[in-house]
Amino acid sequence: MAEKITPRDKDFSQWYQDxxxxxxxxxxxxxxxxxxxxxxxxxxxxxxxQDLDRRIKATGAKNAYFPLFIPESFLKKEAEHVEGFAPQxxxxxxxxxxxxxxxxxxxxxxxxxxxxxxxxxxxxxxxxPMMINQWANVVRWEMRTRLFLRTTEFLWQEGHTCHATAxxxxxxxxxxxxxxxxxxxxxxxxxxxxxxxxxSEKFAGALRTYCIEAMMQDKKALQAGTSHNLSTxxxxxxxxxxxxxxGQQKVVHQTSWGVSTRLIGGMIMTHSxxxxxxxxxRLASTHVAxxxxxxxxxxxxxxxxAARALAKAIQETSLHSQLPYQVGVLVDEDDTKQPGWxxxxxxxxxxxxxxxxxxxxxxxxxxxxxxxxxxxxxSVALAGAPQKVVNELAAMQKDLLERARAFRDQNTFxxxxxxxxxxxxxxxxGFFVAAWCQSKDCEAKVKEETKATIRCLPIxxxxxxxxxxxxxxxxxxxxxxxxxxxxxxx
RNA sequence: CGGGGCGUAGCGCAGCCUGGCUAGCGCGCUUGCUUGGGGUGCAAGAGGUCGUGGGUUCAAAUCCCGCCGUCCCGACCA
Numbered sequence: 001m002a003e004k005i006t007p008r009d010k011d012f013s014q015w016y017q018d019x020x021x022x023x024x025x026x027x028x029x030x031x032x033x034x035x036x037x038x039x040x041x042x043x044x045x046x047x048x049x050q051d052l053d054r055r056i057k058a059t060g061a062k063n064a065y066f067p068l069f070i071p072e073s074f075l076k077k078e079a080e081h082v083e084g085f086a087p088q089x090x091x092x093x094x095x096x097x098x099x100x101x102x103x104x105x106x107x108x109x110x111x112x113x114x115x116x117x118x119x120x121x122x123x124x125x126x127x128x129p130m131m132i133n134q135w136a137n138v139v140r141w142e143m144r145t146r147l148f149l150r151t152t153e154f155l156w157q158e159g160h161t162c163h164a165t166a167x168x169x170x171x172x173x174x175x176x177x178x179x180x181x182x183x184x185x186x187x188x189x190x191x192x193x194x195x196x197x198x199x200s201e202k203f204a205g206a207l208r209t210y211c212i213e214a215m216m217q218d219k220k221a222l223q224a225g226t227s228h229n230l231s232t233x234x235x236x237x238x239x240x241x242x243x244x245x246x247g248q249q250k251v252v253h254q255t256s257w258g259v260s261t262r263l264i265g266g267m268i269m270t271h272s273x274x275x276x277x278x279x280x281x282r283l284a285s286t287h288v289a290x291x292x293x294x295x296x297x298x299x300x301x302x303x304x305x306a307a308r309a310l311a312k313a314i315q316e317t318s319l320h321s322q323l324p325y326q327v328g329v330l331v332d333e334d335d336t337k338q339p340g341w342x343x344x345x346x347x348x349x350x351x352x353x354x355x356x357x358x359x360x361x362x363x364x365x366x367x368x369x370x371x372x373x374x375x376x377x378x379s380v381a382l383a384g385a386p387q388k389v390v391n392e393l394a395a396m397q398k399d400l401l402e403r404a405r406a407f408r409d410q411n412t413f414x415x416x417x418x419x420x421x422x423x424x425x426x427x428x429x430g431f432f433v434a435a436w437c438q439s440k441d442c443e444a445k446v447k448e449e450t451k452a453t454i455r456c457l458p459i460x461x462x463x464x465x466x467x468x469x470x471x472x473x474x475x476x477x478x479x480x481x482x483x484x485x486x487x488x489x490x
Numbered sequence: 491c492g493g494g495g496c497g498u499a500g501c502g503c504a505g506c507c508u509g510g511c512u513a514g515c516g517c518g519c520u521u522g523c524u525u526g527g528g529g530u531g532c533a534a535g536a537g538g539u540c541g542u543g544g545g546u547u548c549a550a551a552u553c554c555c556g557c558c559g560u561c562c563c564g565a566c567c568a
Contacts, residue, residue, distance in 0.1 A: 013562080084568055109568070143491085143566045150567065203568040226568075258568095295526045340528035358527055368527075490567090 012218040013146075019268055020147045023277040023349050033145035033152035037261070040349060041148075043285040044264055045155060049135065051187050051282070052157060052259070055179050061131035061159055066113050068137075069104040074112040077237040081111065084204020088140045106139040111205065111230070111256055114160045115238035122162060122252060124243045129168060131161040148265030149222070149490050156260035162252040164244065166231065169253035173229040174463055176257040177210040180225040183259075188267045189280040189400035190214050191408055192224055193431075193485065195456030196465055200440055203256075207231035210463075213455045213485065215408040216269040219429040221455045221489040224266050227257035270404050271373075277350030278372050280400050281393040286328045288314060288389055289346045291339055293358025307331045307357050310367065310385060317386035323393060347372065352396055353389055371396055373403075412485075418473055425450050425488065433458075435468035436484040442474035452486045 020026055025041030028034070037045065053063070069092065076082045085108045092104040107113065114132065122130060139153045159176065163169040177194050184192045192212035202209035206228035214224045232251040234240070244250045271278040281287055292307040294300050311329040318327035330351075332342055339356070346354050356368040356377075367385050370377045371392055380388050411430035415421045421432055436442060436454065447453050457465035465482035472481060 011562085017561095081568085088567075140567080144564090197568090201568085206568075209568075228568080256568095291527090293527055335526085338526050338528090338530060340526085340530080342529090343527095344529050356527065360527070 012216075015274070016265075016269055017147060019272050019277055020265075025264070025268075025277070026147050028147070031152070033142065035147055035151040035153070035261075037155075041264065044267075044279070044283050045261060047283045047285065048187070048263060049157075052179075052183055053135070055183060056133050056157070056159065059131070059175060059179065060129075061133040061161070063134065064132050065134050065136065066107075066110050066117070068107055070107050070110070070113045072103040072105055074116060075105050077112060078205050078234055080233070081205035085109070085140075088142060090139050090141050107136075108138055108140045109256075109258075110134065110136070110138075110158055111160065111234050112238070115234045115240055115254075118160075118162055118235075118252070119238045119240045122240060122242050125164050125245055128242060128252065129161060129163045129172070131159065131172075133157060133159040146265070146490070148268070149262055151261070154261050156258050158258040159256060161255045162235070162240065163254070164242070164250070164252070166253045169231070169255050170229050173208075173210055173227045173255045173257070176227040176255070177212070180212050180227065180257070180259060184212055184214070184224055184263070185401055187280070187282045188263060188270070189282075189397055189404065190224065190263075190266055190270045191401060191405040193456060193458060195458045195485070196463075197226075197456060198438075198443055198454045198484070200443060201454065203228045205230060205233050206256075207233065210459075211456055213487075214266050214270065215404075215411065215431060215487075216266070216490070217407070218269075219411050219431075219487075221431065221485075221487040222262070222266045222269070223455070223489065224263060225257075225259040228255060230254040230256060271400055272350070275344075276348035278400070279350035279352060281352045281397050282325060284328070284350070284352050286330045286351050287393060288327065288329045288353045288355060289342075289351045290329065290331045290355045290357060291342050291346075292331065292333065293339055293356060293360075294335055296359045299359040299362070302362060303357060303359060304331075304333060306362055306382075307333075310355070310357065310382070313386045314389050318390055321390040323390060327389070327393065353392060355385070355389075373400060415473070416470055418476075421473060421486070422450055425452050425486070429488065431455070432486045433483055434473035434486055435470050435481040437472035437475060437477045438480055438482060439472075439475065439477075442472055445474050446486060450486075452488050455485045455487050455489060457482055457484050 023040060024038050026038055027036045029036045072091065075085065089108055090106040092106065093100055118130065121127065135157050137153055137155050141152060142150050145151050161172050163172060181192055181194050184190045192214045194210065194212050197209040197211050203226065208229050210227040211223055212225045214222045216222055232253055235251045235254055240252050241249050242252060267283065268277065271280065290307050290311055292303045294303060308331055311331050314329050315327060343354065350372060352372050354370050361367050365382050366379045367382055368377050369380045369388065373396060413430060413432050415432045415434050421434065425432065443454055460466050468481040468483045470481065471478050
């Protein structure tokens with residue numbers, strides 16, 4: 001069933017696609033650029049949804065749902081917004097067997113339609129802050145698509161908040177940046193750099209955009225989440241005003257923030273290897289696959305009984321453990337497949353821990369255990385196996401993050417000389433931290449000449465870009481320098 | 491929209507350059523036996539309008555032209 005995986009050294013992009021397809025996470029649909037998420041892939045999204053939803057609610061946001069269709073006029077109310085999104089919108093012009101009086105945009109994001117309701121719901125400062133989140137699908141007609149990373153239709157979570165003051169809105173945008181940073185690192189085991197987008201890279205309609213940027217195994221960057229301070233841009237366009245304590249009519253200050261199914265792609269490109277998917281335990285639904293070795297017909301029932309008892313013991317032990325999830329254990333009793341076949345299969349789909357249990361083990365009172373991110377097998381006493389599983393699941397979650405962080409740090413370089421930069425962005429590649437004079441021209445020049453963009457401006461404890469000394473990477477000027485991460489990206 | 495590749499069995503491909511015999515191979519599938527601690531082995535089977543339309547020719551999977559589909563690279567990507 002499963003073909004051999006294309007070696008990564010040939011073509012990372014092809015390797016990535018193979019992992020997605022062969023681990024049966026997703027397929028392309030008949031509609032170009034649209035993705036069918038298979039059960040294997042969707043269960044990962046369910047874990048993300050469940051965990052992140054809890055974190056979002058903890059900030060006070062409430063879930064709601066807004067329509068898929070947005071009247072075209074709504075989108076046009078905010079000038080920068082429509083300019084940024086119009087080229088990639090899908091628009092319904094004909095429905096109910098006739099041409100529509102007003103065209104309907106299939107939402108590329110929901111700022112406008114949500115603001116149309118905010119304007120009705122918000123009357124006084126007592127209604128603030130208003131914090132709404134929705135889990136939904138959006139459509140963006142990109143020219144080029146990639147499974148999970150950039151699909152025509154994708155699933156995401158988008159939060160939209162209204163606040164009485166600019167300070168509160170800014171605080172909210174920063175708070176969500178933290179939520180995303182913690183989530184990416186704790187759950188996806190994907191280290192990220194939190195920072196600010198440059199003017200040219202920020203969200204269309206935002207005052208400023210915070211983001212988290214991750215490094216993939218080919219050393220390219222991936223934007224993994226964004227949190228925008230929208231200031232009053234949309235509120236002014238939609239007349240979202242409130243009566244403040246001082247009796248004055250004021251415009252609300254807003255934020256929006258979101259992450260998408262792209263996180264799944266990022267997680268794959270961070271951890272997986274040539275044998276297939278590597279799933280951080282917190283994203284797995286099956287954490288342990290027990291493969292009973294049924295070679296000996298006389299011992300068959302004994303082996304099966306031991307395997308089932310072990311599964312039960314693991315689940316029970318995990319209930320009393322510190323693990324923040326319930327451990328899923330599978331006993332693979334299918335005897336139309338050989339053990340070797342099963343080993344490959346569970347590696348392909350990324351089951352974190354595999355246990356072999358056969359007649360030989362029963363005699364010795366042990367099992368053979370291996371972790372998906374190990375190259376070795378270990379013999380473990382049967383009695384101690386459940387605790388060992390719990391320990392290794394926790395350790396694997398930690399190890400994956402640390403390994404990815406070490407990889408990123410090893411491939412992040414300080415750089416000053418532009419000629420040197422042009423050489424090294426090609427080979428070996430990576431993140432390049434350099435001084436930037438904050439001019440659009442310098443940013444554009446670098447992009448034009450090297451295909452590298454400013455992924456983000458790392459921020460200090462004051463959330464502002466970190467001042468730099470020396471000279472701008474591109475123009476060698478020495479005025480108003482900040483540190484910027486330059487990299488090629490997805 | 492540009493540049494390139496590919497379309498032959500469910501999947502992956504060879505054959506094409508240099509036209510010709512019954513269109514092949516691997517995996518998968520079916521049946522039986524065997525095997526089972528890293529994708530067991532053996533045997534017998536099923537499965538193909540060679541993407542599509544036209545042209546050249548005694549003869550086209552193979553040569554020529556159009557079209558369609560698909561993938562990669564680029565442009566695009568809050």
